[in-house]
Amino acid sequence: MSGKPSGLWIQAAFLAAVVAAAVAYFYFAYGIKDEKAMVTGKEARKVEKAPAPVRIETVSRGDVTREIALVGTIAPEFRLDVVAEVPGRITALHAEQGDRVSEGRPLAEVERDILDLQLDQARIALEMADISARKTVLDAQRNQVQSGVDAALAGLNQVRTNKINVERELSRLRSLHEGGSISRSQLDSLETSLASLADQETLAAAQVSQARAALALFEAQMEDLAKARKSQAESALKQASIQIEKTKIKAPRDGFVNRRLVERGDMAGPSRALFEIVGIDRVKVVVDLPETLFARVEEGKTRAEVSTDAHPGKPPFAGILTRLGVSLNPASRSISAEIIVENPDLRLRPGMSARVRVLPESRGDVFRIPLGAMVQEGADRYVFVLGPGNSVRKAKIETGLSSPAAIEIVSGLAEGDAIVVKGNEGLSDGCPVVVLGK
Numbered sequence: 001m002s003g004k005p006s007g008l009w010i011q012a013a014f015l016a017a018v019v020a021a022a023v024a025y026f027y028f029a030y031g032i033k034d035e036k037a038m039v040t041g042k043e044a045r046k047v048e049k050a051p052a053p054v055r056i057e058t059v060s061r062g063d064v065t066r067e068i069a070l071v072g073t074i075a076p077e078f079r080l081d082v083v084a085e086v087p088g089r090i091t092a093l094h095a096e097q098g099d100r101v102s103e104g105r106p107l108a109e110v111e112r113d114i115l116d117l118q119l120d121q122a123r124i125a126l127e128m129a130d131i132s133a134r135k136t137v138l139d140a141q142r143n144q145v146q147s148g149v150d151a152a153l154a155g156l157n158q159v160r161t162n163k164i165n166v167e168r169e170l171s172r173l174r175s176l177h178e179g180g181s182i183s184r185s186q187l188d189s190l191e192t193s194l195a196s197l198a199d200q201e202t203l204a205a206a207q208v209s210q211a212r213a214a215l216a217l218f219e220a221q222m223e224d225l226a227k228a229r230k231s232q233a234e235s236a237l238k239q240a241s242i243q244i245e246k247t248k249i250k251a252p253r254d255g256f257v258n259r260r261l262v263e264r265g266d267m268a269g270p271s272r273a274l275f276e277i278v279g280i281d282r283v284k285v286v287v288d289l290p291e292t293l294f295a296r297v298e299e300g301k302t303r304a305e306v307s308t309d310a311h312p313g314k315p316p317f318a319g320i321l322t323r324l325g326v327s328l329n330p331a332s333r334s335i336s337a338e339i340i341v342e343n344p345d346l347r348l349r350p351g352m353s354a355r356v357r358v359l360p361e362s363r364g365d366v367f368r369i370p371l372g373a374m375v376q377e378g379a380d381r382y383v384f385v386l387g388p389g390n391s392v393r394k395a396k397i398e399t400g401l402s403s404p405a406a407i408e409i410v411s412g413l414a415e416g417d418a419i420v421v422k423g424n425e426g427l428s429d430g431c432p433v434v435v436l437g438k
Contacts, residue, residue: 051432054423068358072287076278084268101251112247122237148211156204163197288334296360305357367409373421386418394429
């Protein structure tokens with residue numbers, strides 16, 4: 001037998017090496033994997049058992065206000081164009097852009113030379129009308145006396161003179177008749193003449209009365225005509241005075257001069273705006289209210305709060321919704337609304353953009369919780385209430401009015417309940433928690 005290993009020995013050694021390699025492979029491949037699985041399972045059990053960190057608050061009472069967030073534009077309460085009622089050239093300017101003006105304050109003046117002349121003519125016409133009226137009445141009285149009353153009086157006096165003469169003659173003839181010197185027929189004839197004169201006297205007296213009545217009527221008519229002429233002249237004088245006053249262009253109401261649109265020497269007239277006056281002691285915020293919110297607001301009652309980028313960090317301005325448009329915009333399905341805001345310190349200016357919170361509804365002294373404490377699952381709403389042993393229970397709630405920060409609780413919670421407000425993601429009923437400090 002030689003010193004070299006036999007073939008059988010070599011085969012046995014090779015087989016042993018293969019077996020050892022296989023054992024080593026299975027040990028490393030499956031043994032280590034199982035060990036890792038065991039470690040991972042222990043860590044999972046450790047995570048499941050760890051309490052979740054949360055923050056809690058107690059349920060309390062307070063106010064909840066529904067809010068509608070909109071964007072609007074600030075506009076002046078009113079905007080007026082001031083024009084000249086009397087055409088003419090501007091001779092003076094008394095206001096500039098930015099000036100605060102009160103009602104009736106002069107803003108500018110228009111030339112008045114021709115109007116001054118017309119005023120003088122109206123004064124002269126009034127004086128002449130007064131003199132002419134008095135003279136007309138006097139002339140009428142004199143003419144009427146000469147042509148009417150005097151003629152009637154003359155006729156009456158003539159009749160009375162004739163009557164006196166006949167009465168004397170009749171007295172004489174009666175004496176003669178008693179002495180038989182004249183016949184009865186002569187006496188009767190004279191008595192008839194006397195009766196006729198008596199009738200003439202009555203008629204003449206009536207004519208005098210009629211003449212005097214006609215004179216009185218004529219004088220009254222002349223007096224009325226004189227008054228009418230004088231009134232017409234007075235009216236013309238008043239109109240001329242008004243035209244003079246209108247050459248002073250005045251502010252129609254309290255406000256601010258937003259724009260001055262003319263220079264001295266420009267022509268002015270009723271068709272050209274000279275100044276633009278705006279009111280900003282109160283401003284209006286114009287917003288587009290969505291159709292879905294139309295039924296929730298009411299003119300004169302719905303409150304609003306207004307904030308601007310020009311005053312960051314400042315408290316909002318309080319306002320009232322005062323006007324809704326008549327029709328909706330068919331493109332945006334919205335309706336124009338105006339919110340009036342008091343602006344005594346003039347911090348709000350026309351043209352500013354505004355963030356508006358319309359507050360159509362508010363409820364006071366109700367249970368409320370932070371909006372973030374609520375968990376929505378389908379149509380149901382829940383909160384997690386802290387229970388004994390620092391574990392939480394899942395409580396179903398019914399809610400009412402909501403705001404961006406809080407929501408009203410109708411049922412499901414009691415005052416003083418401690419609820420999870422942060423860290424409620426992934427919580428389940430009975431889950432242990434650790435309460436973090438506030």
